[in-house]
Amino acid sequence: xxxxxxxxxxxxxxxxxxxxxxxxxxxxxxxxxxxxxxxxxxxxxxxxxxxxxxxxxxxxxxxxxxxxxxxxxxxxxxxxxxxxxxxxxxxxxxxxxxxxxxxxxxxxxxxxxxxxxxxxxxxxxxxxxxxxxxxxxxxxxxxxxxxxxxxxxxxxxxxxxxxxxxxxxxxxxxxxxxxxxxxxxxxxxxxxxxxxxxxxxxxxxxxxxxxxxxxxxxxxxxxxxxxxxxxxxxxxxxxx
Amino acid sequence: xxxxxxxxxxxxxxxxxxxxxxxxxxxxxxxxxxxxxxxxxxxxxxxxxxxxxxxxxxxxxxxxxxxxxxxxxxxxxxxxxxxxxxxxxxxxxxxxxxxxxxxxxxxxxxxxxxxxxxxxxxxxxxxxxxxxxxxxxxxxxxxxxxxxxxxxxxxxxxxxxxxxxxxxxxxxxxxxxxxxxxxxxxxxxxxxxxxxxxxxxxxxxxxxxxxxxx
Numbered sequence: 001x002x003x004x005x006x007x008x009x010x011x012x013x014x015x016x017x018x019x020x021x022x023x024x025x026x027x028x029x030x031x032x033x034x035x036x037x038x039x040x041x042x043x044x045x046x047x048x049x050x051x052x053x054x055x056x057x058x059x060x061x062x063x064x065x066x067x068x069x070x071x072x073x074x075x076x077x078x079x080x081x082x083x084x085x086x087x088x089x090x091x092x093x094x095x096x097x098x099x100x101x102x103x104x105x106x107x108x109x110x111x112x113x114x115x116x117x118x119x120x121x122x123x124x125x126x127x128x129x130x131x132x133x134x135x136x137x138x139x140x141x142x143x144x145x146x147x148x149x150x151x152x153x154x155x156x157x158x159x160x161x162x163x164x165x166x167x168x169x170x171x172x173x174x175x176x177x178x179x180x181x182x183x184x185x186x187x188x189x190x191x192x193x194x195x196x197x198x199x200x201x202x203x204x205x206x207x208x209x210x211x212x213x214x215x216x217x218x219x220x221x222x223x224x225x226x227x228x229x230x231x232x233x234x235x236x237x238x239x240x
Numbered sequence: 241x242x243x244x245x246x247x248x249x250x251x252x253x254x255x256x257x258x259x260x261x262x263x264x265x266x267x268x269x270x271x272x273x274x275x276x277x278x279x280x281x282x283x284x285x286x287x288x289x290x291x292x293x294x295x296x297x298x299x300x301x302x303x304x305x306x307x308x309x310x311x312x313x314x315x316x317x318x319x320x321x322x323x324x325x326x327x328x329x330x331x332x333x334x335x336x337x338x339x340x341x342x343x344x345x346x347x348x349x350x351x352x353x354x355x356x357x358x359x360x361x362x363x364x365x366x367x368x369x370x371x372x373x374x375x376x377x378x379x380x381x382x383x384x385x386x387x388x389x390x391x392x393x394x395x396x397x398x399x400x401x402x403x404x405x406x407x408x409x410x411x412x413x414x415x416x417x418x419x420x421x422x423x424x425x426x427x428x429x430x431x432x433x434x435x436x437x438x439x440x441x442x443x444x445x446x447x448x449x450x451x452x453x454x
Contacts, residue, residue: 002394057303058344058387063353065404067342067397078366080349093401097304097312097342102323127323141323142383146303156397159241160312160338193307231353 007210012043012155016202019129021136022189022209023048024179026239029087029212032187032205034151037171039203040192041150042100042126042145044134045075045083051139053077057096057146063227067156069094069202074221074228075177080124081235082228083183085221086162087212091169095149098125098162101193110200124198137184150175152192164194178212178221180235244316246333246417248451249276255450261443262363262432264372268293269420272453275329277428278418279336279392281444283408285431286391287345287365289384290320290328293423296380298324302341302387312397313338314389320418328424333417336410340395343405345369345388346433355435363432372427380427390431391416393438405438419453 009028014020024030032041056078064073071089072081102208106125115122130144151169154162177185189205191197215222215232222232250256253276259265269275277286281325292298301323306312308321316334319327344350347366351359366385373380391411397403430446433439 032368052382056344056350056387058342059347059350059353061403062343062395062405063350066401067403068401076350076353078347078349080347080351080353098307099301099396102304102325140297142297142299144323145386155399155401156312157399160397162307162310162312225244227353230357233357234349234352 001215005143009209009211011206011208014187014189014205014207016189017124018189019133021133024183024185024209026179026182027212027214029210030177030179031174031208031210032150033174034169034203035047035172035206036203037152037169037173037204038167039169040152040190040195041205042147042188042190043150044130044145044147044186046184047077047083048184051137051184053079054145055083060096060224063231064225067097069096072220072224074231075148076231080231081238082180084177084179085215086175087178087221088174091151091173091175092167094175095152095154095192096146098154098194099148100149100188101190102127102213105193106200113200114158120183124190126188126190127129129190130186133186149192154194155222162194164192164196178215241337242316243335243337244333245335246276248417250449253449255449256447258445258447259428259430260445261430263430265426265428265448266372266376267426267448269424269426270452271420271422273420274451274453275420275426276415276449278413278415278447278451279410280412280447282411283392283439284444284446285393285433285439286446287429287431288338288389288391289369289427291325291380291384292322292328292426293425296384296425298322298326299384299386300328300389308340312342314341315339324330327421329418329420330336331416332419335415336392336414338392338394338409339416340393343390343393343395345429346431351435359435362434365429365431368429369427405436408438
């Protein structure tokens with residue numbers, strides 16, 4: 001994560017519980033950091049130039065024969081193209097199977113804490129944050145799909161039962177995404193729905209955008225599999 | 241994994257249709273009715289989407305369904321949840337044992353990634369979904385094509401996080417049966433995939449049946 005100042009575009013803090021959206025330009029790098037540890041960031045991805053094209057969990061996983069996201073893997077769209085490459089990751093495992101919180105889950109799990117009483121400490125959830133941010137681009141609940149849950153690890157046993165791994169994300173953990181298209185990124189810094197903590201404890205996130213370089217012919221994400229080579233070919237053809 | 245049989249008599253079904261390999265099926269299932277899908281010859285993938293008939297934007301959500309039940313595979317007892325958190329249907333009988341919902345539906349575009357650019361114009365489930373919806377004139381588009389259920393498909397995840405497409409555990413005559421908890425639309429693509437060994441490269445017909453509620 002060499003942060004050279006000439007590549008710095010901007011940095012922003014995403015407050016605990018908040019939603020966020022921005023377009024990350026092609027070949028720019030978005031670094032998502034968990035300064036205090038224990039964070040979860042639910043994330044959705046869309047092609048800014050054609051918002052019908054979006055992150056597709058099944059296509060991403062089956063093309064790479066994996067059930068989680070980490071460095072060297074790519075996030076695929078439903079159109080066979082690469083939205084983002086995971087170019088750095090200090091964490092090793094990011095969940096994408098188990099979805100994100102909604103109003104009823106948060107109320108059931110933590111009790112109601114409304115704006116009317118709590119003001120800025122009101123409980124927030126991923127689905128509402130997504131609906132707010134998506135609405136700014138003319139999108140809505142039809143466009144909500146299984147998210148990537150950065151910094152969260154959920155394993156599966158032989159019977160398919162899920163286990164949330166507590167303490168997975170250490171203070172200072174980070175992940176870096178290189179946009180391979182002009183990507184609308186939508187984030188929600190709220191607890192993972194399987195986090196067993198009895199108290200609502202979202203964590204603040206630091207975001208940095210830097211200028212990056214196009215992937216080289218031997219880029220690790222590109223050459224990791226024949227499938228990803230073809231996904232990059234589809235992506236590059238789209239921009240020719 | 242437990243197998244649960246149904247007591248419903250196929251001769252009393254109010255609807256019973258064979259869906260040929262590579263064909264799509266669109267049906268409305270009223271609340272309280274029972275809906276069965278039969279894998280007639282075995283190890284056929286039945287790519288299935290469900291929508292709240294009153295508001296199709298409120299559709300089946302794979303992630304919410306598996307998280308709410310705490311496990312990956314669908315079988316008897318699974319409540320098929322919508323994005324708004326409502327139960328659309330409940331699986332009430334299952335003689336196969338488990339069904340996938342993270343493997344998604346094949347598409348022309350994903351075929352190019354998985355199997356090579358030469359497979360782009362082969363038949364695919366998402367093409368079937370789009371054609372079926374367009375022909376029926378219902379307001380479902382690509383935006384509505386979210387991760388589906390693959391009835392009779394076996395896609396295990398290992399404890400290390402590997403994704404495998406294992407040999408099927410279904411067989412000829414095995415079935416899954418659901419009770420509609422609200423009025424739903426069901427859109428099926430009887431998968432035409434010719435590049436995946438999971439169906440022995442030989443897609444086969446299925447039967448769908450509907451019964452009145454008890």
